[in-house]
Amino acid sequence: MGLTKIRFHLEVDEDGWPPAESEGLWAEPLGDGRFRVDNTPWFVRGISAEDTVKAAPGADGVLWFMETLERSGHQTIRVIPRTDGPLNGDQQLVLDAFAPLGVAGEGFSQALRIVALDIDRDADLAAVKKLCIDGEADGRWHYEEGSVTSEWLAI
Template structure:
């Protein structure tokens, strides 16, 4: 999550391309801090939007005074990355998102669940313990708890995941 001192003031709508039923939604709302001038800082890791992370500055324009702003473009990338997990109901955690979040919380990694889809979105800060995080992710894959994908990564993440 960003270092902003106030609560996020806006939802930014990001329209998605649905291919073969995925993602299961045509748009996603992310929390953001309004910087003014149609600029917003993303404040939560997205579940479906690719190439977007906490701390990114985006341009979004509201189609009306009573409507949420809609994403237009990425203006500045943050040093955060976004990792998404699908937690399997048939796995050892029984699809329990709270149990799936716990090992990430212990590492200081913010995780947000989308119970309807059995998913977690992780906000990985640049100073996160990447070696430990990758070990937890791989252990969950190995024991059948989840699968994960890289929504947006940075160079240190690539180095930590290369074998």
Template sequence: MLSGMTVGDGVDYVRVVFRLPDDPAGWHSFGTERMWAVRLDETRVRLDNIPFHARDVACGDVLAVEADDDGALWAGGVLESSGNCTIRVIPADGCLRAEVRQAVLDAFEPLGVDGEGSRTGLVALNVPASGDIEETKATLAQGHADGLWFYDLGSVTEQWRTATPALLDRNPSDPPPESYGLAFPDDLAACVYNTVASGERPALVVVHDPEGDWIIGDGSDDPLDPDTATLVHIQHVVDADSAVTELAAMPPGKLAWRNQPADPWTIEDFAYPDESETDRPAR
């Protein structure tokens, strides 16, 4: 039997593994992608996710699957097309900010297009066969022409290909911006001020100290001690303020600050005044 998860309505969900070819354009650096699907029988599933990276497949497609010796289900070819299209968009500026990715989703939602954003900066869109394909293509092309985003046609139908307007011959349209793909390690913890951890105040100062530790403060002059800060998984901070992800590549010995959450980060050199200093770093 294939391993899976049966929910209350009797639908049997399974995880399917897709092999990903090398991507010299830089839109992904992964070897596989795992997605949820609804099991139809031992050899067929219906995909129930929008692919972030797998090509030539769309949400709702019926796929062939084969289990390996460890029970993992590997995706084969498409047996029945859903008629849906998979389009991927990376905002040209601020792709790591959740509000920027949401703006992409908002631009396409009135056209009957749904989607999902990744914290690494990509937005995956599902264009249903019943959606306004011509207007979706026009919106996609205009956003690219205006410098708002880059796009990749992951899986398109003949209906999409014949609809106007025509799009660029190259696919993806451009390499992603340098910030795309930045992320903190999954197991990274930071010393976070309690006011930031609780959501009372925004993160305004981020330190990556010379020893490699991360400190996230609220911009106040309160000292860093057990009464003012605690060790928190950094993803907790990122979930509340995705702009912190923009600092994931900041090297040790640097400090980033801003006056307001909407402001860009200013990055400066950082060093403790002396080895015995325990107060919170301040700018």
């Protein structure tokens, strides 16, 4: 069976962030309204790649997220390269910095310059977190924790 898109409602803050009211993530149908998330979210909090979620069609016919059923152990970190820093806003340089740690990701667009990182459950979390913190401290980027585990928080 192919992938399907699940929509997630987003809470937009007073500054208009995130820049959308919902986000669609690809997911693999598992049956009985269960789906395995197949990509890393840009804006959704508390969800990572390979998490198992429940979704159902809304009145609009769109498949909407209802709840998380099982966490995969993957984690999501979002990095925004600073345009006034040494990376000059370059998303690829962010991806290159994390690649030696086995962390994959994807850049969003030139307009928003967000990199969504998928941290696999086998990654060296201490090294990844140190790079996040060091990159923010030296002006390369800002980062936020989109979905992290207790192991990450304990570091």
